[in-house]
Amino acid sequence: MKMLQKCPYAKLCGGCTYQGIEYSEQLKEKQSYVNKLLSKFGKVKDIIPAENPYYYRNKVHATFGYSKGNVLAGTYQANTHKLVPIDSCQIENQTSDAIVQDIKGLIKSFKLQIYDEDTGKGFFRHVLIRTGHNTGQVLVTLVVGDIIFPSKNNFTKALMKLHPEITTIVMNINNKRTSMILGEREIVLYGKGYIEDVLCGKKFRISPKSFYQVNPIQTEIMYNKAIEYANLTGKERVIDAYCGIGTIGIIASDKAKEVIGVELNKDAFKDAIGNAKSNKINNIRFFNDDAGEFMVKLAANKESIDVVFMDPPRAGSDEAFLKSLVTLASNKVVYISCNPDTLARDIDYLIKSGYKAEIIQPIEMFPFTEHVETVCLLSR
Numbered sequence: 001m002k003m004l005q006k007c008p009y010a011k012l013c014g015g016c017t018y019q020g021i022e023y024s025e026q027l028k029e030k031q032s033y034v035n036k037l038l039s040k041f042g043k044v045k046d047i048i049p050a051e052n053p054y055y056y057r058n059k060v061h062a063t064f065g066y067s068k069g070n071v072l073a074g075t076y077q078a079n080t081h082k083l084v085p086i087d088s089c090q091i092e093n094q095t096s097d098a099i100v101q102d103i104k105g106l107i108k109s110f111k112l113q114i115y116d117e118d119t120g121k122g123f124f125r126h127v128l129i130r131t132g133h134n135t136g137q138v139l140v141t142l143v144v145g146d147i148i149f150p151s152k153n154n155f156t157k158a159l160m161k162l163h164p165e166i167t168t169i170v171m172n173i174n175n176k177r178t179s180m181i182l183g184e185r186e187i188v189l190y191g192k193g194y195i196e197d198v199l200c201g202k203k204f205r206i207s208p209k210s211f212y213q214v215n216p217i218q219t220e221i222m223y224n225k226a227i228e229y230a231n232l233t234g235k236e237r238v239i240d241a242y243c244g245i246g247t248i249g250i251i252a253s254d255k256a257k258e259v260i261g262v263e264l265n266k267d268a269f270k271d272a273i274g275n276a277k278s279n280k281i282n283n284i285r286f287f288n289d290d291a292g293e294f295m296v297k298l299a300a301n302k303e304s305i306d307v308v309f310m311d312p313p314r315a316g317s318d319e320a321f322l323k324s325l326v327t328l329a330s331n332k333v334v335y336i337s338c339n340p341d342t343l344a345r346d347i348d349y350l351i352k353s354g355y356k357a358e359i360i361q362p363i364e365m366f367p368f369t370e371h372v373e374t375v376c377l378l379s380r
């Protein structure tokens with residue numbers, strides 16, 4: 001196997017499991033992983049590579065800590081409480097990395113305390129930065145342990161002065177002893193409190209807590225494939241399940257009669273409604289519900305559905321969802337998955353219930369990690 005120059009943080013950080021492996025070899029690994037799990041269901045296509053495997057992540061997270069009086073920013077070593085200081089990362093957006101570095105300096109000059117996970121004392125916990133690849137907008141979420149932010153306005157001003165490209169700053173209060181990054185409460189310190197990005201010609205609003213795909217270039221490729229496979233003619237009733245901020249359904253809405261989106265996260269659901277409005281789309285509705293429970297209701301009402309897009313989290317879908325999907329008997333299912341293991345489990349269920357896997361297309365979304373995205377078209 002051809003080896004590359006390793007990232008200096010690779011060993012301790014552990015985020016990139018394919019560190020040091022030549023990019024073409026990484027793709028081969030992913031291809032054979034997907035083949036191994038899915039070729040029994042149908043022919044697996046060649047993986048679509050990323051043109052540039054570096055600096056793709058539009059969402060950057062850093063945790064703060066101290067060492068000998070210096071403020072550090074980085075990530076916890078897997079399964080530990082040990083902070084690995086990281087000054088730059090080869091898969092993260094470079095503007096975001098630069099902002100993290102400057103926040104370290106500001107924490108020091110404003111004499112703000114770093115939150116201590118063990119004692120629950122202190123103030124500054126994390127920063128989360130999201131960038132709109134096609135709009136250049138930047139959202140900085142400062143995660144802090146207390147509602148009282150000493151010299152809040154001056155801190156905001158100083159950060160804006162260093163990085164005028166920031167379009168909005170949000171303070172998120174997380175005072176719980178938890179490994180979850182974000183707390184419930186948010187206060188907008190500057191700007192609109194969310195950013196926008198453009199994907200496949202549509203504009204999307206992204207709030208701090210909403211899910212948004214992390215590799216925007218590959219996401220467009222993936223969405224275009226998913227919509228191409230659905231082969232919409234303008235007459236279909238379409239479901240966008242696990243819809244996040246409504247991206248797939250909104251992009252597909254021009255080619256469908258009606259779209260119904262379902263999403264569990266309230267913030268993402270609200271973003272989805274706003275996104276339909278701002279793109280002036282009238283044939284889409286969103287429901288804030290568990291996708292499985294929602295499908296059970298649709299099946300009980302004997303609704304007629306032509307195409308289902310489903311894009312569940314890594315854990316995959318559940319029996320309630322799949323069972324109702326079979327009852328609804330939509331002609332096409334486009335399953336988008338970030339985990340081939342749960343995809344294999346779920347399509348096995350659908351194939352045993354009368355569906356056929358027509359297309360299995362792996363797509364590179366996460367270079368330097370072992371993760372791989374797959375779009376699968378099933379029909380009956």
Ligand code: SAH
Pocket residue numbers: 211212213241242243244245246247248262263264265268289290291292311312313
């Ligand atoms: N299709 C979207 C989001 C995919 S990520 C996109 O491409 O951006 C998966 C989404 O499923 C997340 O937004 C998550 O909040 C949502 N989700 C997780 N469990 C869910 C459930 N049980 N029911 C509905 N949505 C769920």
